[in-house]
Amino acid sequence: MRKVIAVVDLTLRSWFRIRSAVFFSILFPIMLLLIFSTVFGGDNDPSFSLFVQNLDTEEDGESSDMSKVFLEILNSTDVFNISEIPADADANSFAKDEIGPLGGVYRILIIPEGFGSNIVLGAVGNRISVTQSTIQMLLQEERSPGTPILGQQEKEQIAAGGAVLDNVVGEVALEKTHLVLVFDPSDTSGQVVYSILLSVTDSFSNGLIGVGESISFDRESISQDTFSAVDYYLPGLIGAFVMSTTVIGITSQNTEFRKRGIIKRLSLTPLSRSEWIIGSILAQTVLAFILTLMMFAVGWAVLGVTAVPNLLVVAMVIAGAIQFSGLGMLIAGLIKDIESANAASNAIVLPMMFLSGAFFPLDSAPEFIRIISSLLPLKYLIDGLRFGLISGFPEGAIISLAITFGLAVVFVIIGSITTKWQEA
Amino acid sequence: MSSVAVKVEGLVKIYGAIQAVNNISFEINEGEIFALLGPNGAGKTTTLEILQSLRKATKGSVCVLGYDVSNNKNVRKLKKEFGVLPQDFNAIDKLTVKENLSVIAKMYDKHVNLDKLILTLDLEDKANSKFEDLSGGLKQRLGIAGALVNDPKMIFLDEPTTGLDPRARRDVWRVIEDLKKEGKTIFLTTHYMDEAEILADRVAIIHKGKIVAIGETKTLLEKNGGGRTVILEDIPESIAKEIKNRFPKATIVGTDVRIQILKLKEVNEMISYLTKKGLEQSLQITRPSLENVFLELTGVHLTEEGELA
Structure with a gap:
């Protein structure tokens, strides 16, 4: 144990004296946390500018009541900053002439003529269809086998009423209403805006036929705690930088120490290979903890982070640090040259950060990206940290923890095999 | 008669198609400085590293301080009893002289007083200097200090003065001579004729993996010095x-x-x-010099850089 602690001591002492290592492993993640929380966090919900041209007007030129209601609902979402375009203006020209020079991207929602009446007729038709279906069910339903709910006379009267409804439905046949969204091809938020609009119009239609009681967006969480936006970024950032610190740390130490003969020198003392490996992994785990604590400390003190790590989170950080130390040993064992090994570790670490959903969710990513992500060890570390910290369902971390520990065992075994303690 | 510290018999080391060490045998007596002299690539370091159990011999037997180095259990015990200055010695750049010595010291159950060791090696002024800030000579002295941390019976010094300026070389020679006075057994590899001549009680000249001459330095000079x-x-x-x-x-x-x-x-x-x-x-x-001996035995000159000319 004394020798293992000596390895931890030498690793940490020399590591803390390398300014670039301290910067990129501890200060840089904290800077990134501050940037993320400033850019994406805070109390303000995102607001998208949206121009609306309402072509659905009454004879007196006033907007139809239904289109006014729709616009009020759009406004009530607090997601859009809405400005109206005159009904007689050409939307494309307006976008080019009025919005373009301001340097902003343009998004124009065009509400077509007949929007209100179509919606009303569609709603009436839908309600009649629902009533017809209900009547049919009533006519066929039995109180008990062989005992119908309705008598024969009642059935005939209701069927006659249903025939009248069939005639009415023919006259209010649903005609689909087409909204038009004119967008700027360079608008990086275009997809998000489109998705929100789809959601609002669905809620609007459902509300009209009585399926939904409200069309407002209520954000609800299964967690009892209230988290800020930065709480959601924290697990991803911790996971990503636990990985980069340990993989790059152990790769650069092992390759440099080997090239400079320091590993050879240590191997000529009673220090065994397993003690060196355990000490190196322990040192990286300590660094991972220091990084995690620093990020929480800054989060709590400066950014209003409310998430508190529990034992599962502690276990995830340990498992992650061991797993990625093993990966670092493997890289250093396979690639002898310092520069090549460092380049390889960066080439593994950076794509993994982005493909594992560390900085942004992958829910809307293409299927193949999500498949790749599910094969990456970092994904399970981040998933486990998210479950443990902010899901309100920390037990969900157990599967990720099991996978991460399993991979840790595999990586450490392979990494140990490639870590040579004796020359050929 | 002094007892034998190292006994090597029929040692062979083959790397693929290259025979680095070709059936060599020698003994080192306790308390003597034994130099393995030869050009770069002659097999000196390979031989030394087999003795240190860092490499496995292809053939032959090696016994160091009574331990057969092919047995792993023996190796663990043996490592406690020898000290090593590897070729091109390096320590951890960002650690100080004392911290680097402390790292090595913590690997042993028992070690000497580090302050005294630093004093012995004239490193007291640099005890708190980082390794990266030391001159070549001071680095080498720290390397020797590292080899002495566990108060070893035997010390392996692999090319201890290569790359040093003449003054630094003389400083290192003085330290090695002091170690001999303390009764340490020293196995030294070098391509410097003067180094072997000044320091060694006995010299083995190795050329292309074979020992071409072995004996007391004085005897070799008389016999082959020409x-x-x-x-x-x-x-x-x-x-x-x-x-x-x-x-x-x-x-x-x-x-x-x-x-x-x-x-x-x-x-x-x-x-x-x-x-x-x-x-x-x-x-x-x-x-007469070992240079003449080498020339006489191999027919080629050995340059300052350890190459054949």
């Missing part, structure tokens, strides 16, 4: 060739001509010849 050597410096090529024709034993090394002289009559003849040519001032006469 008498005195006349060295003519900065000789024009045409005259060098003329000298070679007149004195077939002469060898040309760069712009120098070297001739081993056994008889006084030959020295007189040489002086008279050079005087005629107006080159008498370029003449030097040296006593």
Whole structure:
């Protein structure tokens, strides 16, 4: 144990004296946390500018009541900053002439003529269809086998009423209403805006036929705690930088120490290979903890982070640090040259950060990206940290923890095999 | 009679198609400085690393301090009893002299007082300096201090003065001589003839993986030193060739001509010849050296850099 602690001591002492290592492993993640929380966090919900041209007007030129209601609902979402375009203006020209020079991207929602009446007729038709279906069910339903709910006379009267409804439905046949969204091809938020609009119009239609009681967006969480936006970024950032610190740390130490003969020198003392490996992994785990604590400390003190790590989170950080130390040993064992090994570790670490959903969710990513992500060890570390910290369902971390520990065992075994303690 | 610290018999080491060490045998007595002398690539470090159990021998037996190094259990015990200065020694750049020594010391159950060790190696002024800030000579002294941390019975020094300036070399030699006075057994590899000549009680000359001569330094010099050597410096090529024709034993090394002289009559003849040519001032006469021994045994010169010429 004394020798293992000596390895931890030498690793940490020399590591803390390398300014670039301290910067990129501890200060840089904290800077990134501050940037993320400033850019994406805070109390303000995102607001998208949206121009609306309402072509659905009454004879007196006033907007139809239904289109006014729709616009009020759009406004009530607090997601859009809405400005109206005159009904007689050409939307494309307006976008080019009025919005373009301001340097902003343009998004124009065009509400077509007949929007209100179509919606009303569609709603009436839908309600009649629902009533017809209900009547049919009533006519066929039995109180008990062989005992119908309705008598024969009642059935005939209701069927006659249903025939009248069939005639009415023919006259209010649903005609689909087409909204038009004119967008700027360079608008990086275009997809998000489109998705929100789809959601609002669905809620609007459902509300009209009585399926939904409200069309407002209520954000609800299964967690009892209230988290800020930065709480959601924290697990991803911790996971990503636990990985980069340990993989790059152990790769650069092992390759440099080997090239400079320091590993050879240590191997000529009673220090065994397993003690060196355990000490190196322990040192990286300590660094991972220091990084995690620093990020929480800054989060709590400066950014209003409310998430508190529990034992599962502690276990995830340990498992992650061991797993990625093993990966670092493997890289250093396979690639002898310092520069090549460092380049390889960066080439593994950076794509993994982005493909594992560390900085942004992958829910809307293409299927193949999500498949790749599910094969990456970092994904399970981040998933486990998210479950443990902010899901309100920390037990969900157990599967990720099991996978991460399993991979840790595999990586450490392979990494140990490639870590040579004796020359050929 | 002193007992044997190291016994090597029929040692062979083969890397693929290359036979790095070719059936060598030697013994090192307790308390002596034994030098393995030879050019770069002769098999010195390979031999040393097999003795340290860092490499496995292809064939042969190696016994160090009574332990057979092919047995892993023995190796663990053996490592507690020897100290090592590896070739091109490096320590951890960002740690100080004392911290680096402390790292090595913590690997042993028992170790010497580090402050005293630092004092012994004249490193007290640099005890708190980082390794990266030390000169080559100081780094090498720290390397020797590291080899002494566990108060070893035996010390392996692999090319201890390579790359050092003359003053730093002499400092390291002084430290090695002091270690001998303390009764330590020292196995030294070097390509410097003067180093082996000054420090070693016994020398083995290794060439192309084979030991071509072994014995007490004094005996080797008497037996194979070839008498005195006349060295003519900065000789024009045409005259060098003329000298070679007149004195077939002469060898040309760069712009120098070297001739081993056994008889006084030959020295007189040489002086008279050079005087005629107006080159008498370029003449030097040296006593027998290991350089001559090496030349005599291998037929080639060994340069300062350890290469064959």
